[in-house]
Amino acid sequence: MEAEKAPSAARSRRRAVALAVCAVLTGSAVLVSCGGDGDDDGSEGFSPTPTAADTSRFSGEPPSALSSAAESRKAEARASVSAAESSAAAAASSFQASVSADTERARAEAERRLEQVKGRGNATGDVSLTGLPLADTNNVRAFTVNITNSGDETASYAVRVDFGDADGKVVETRFVGAQDLAPGEKAHPLAISAKPPEPRLTAKVAQAERY
Missing domain, CATH: 2.60.40.3230 (Immunoglobulin-like)
Incomplete structure (x- = not known):
């Protein structure tokens, strides 16, 4: 009977140590799960749990970019009109060049x-x-x-x-x-x-x- 009590006492001590460590880690930023007896066979113990995404890394286009995009489209439209004027003048010049x-x-x-x-x-x-x-x-x-x-x-x-x-x-x-x-x-x-x-x-x- 004394021999059976010794292993039981050892398991109790290991369980107590495991619970204590679990308590410390729970109070920190690391999230873990605590196992049962924590026997030496390694079948039970601590397993990490995925942490939440770091939303501070997210970024988006500020509202002011919409205004910039609109101005860019206007500039493109003006450039297109200018290009059309230049193209028409060049075509007319080329066409007129054929006149005697x-x-x-x-x-x-x-x-x-x-x-x-x-x-x-x-x-x-x-x-x-x-x-x-x-x-x-x-x-x-x-x-x-x-x-x-x-x-x-x-x-x-x-x-x-x-x-x-x-x-x-x-x-x-x-x-x-x-x-x-x-x-x-x-x-x-x-x-x-x-x-x-x-x-x-x-x-x-x-x-x-x-x-």
Whole structure:
């Protein structure tokens, strides 16, 4: 009987020690679970329990970032409009470059002549406009200026074409001319806009002078 009591006493001491350690660890930041008798076979003892996530490491976008994002989108929109303007001007320049030097000289002369003309001029009835499909002009807005010499003598023409927006405001002006047309002869110079194809612009003959 004495031999049986000795192991029992030893187990009791080990159990007491285990409970004491468990009490100390429970009071700390480490979470553990306490076993039973804690025999030497290692089948029971302490087992760690997962700790909670450290939420101090979480981060989020502050509200001010929304404002920054909106400003960024506005800047991108402005840059897009600017790029469209530049692209349209470049396309118009390229398209106009295909026009002959004689046509350019006629344009310059037409502008010079019309600087001296008051009102709409004496030949608006001899001039009309025909729009060209954007697909045929590399997405450049262009109009054929149809000029017919309705007089009995050879004459030259100076024409001013105004491009207006939806409100009727003139946003662009182009000059074209035709030199030495015989009676009944026709000419078809182009009035080419350097503005983007959208928003859509309308064109009208603002002045036409026969000289």
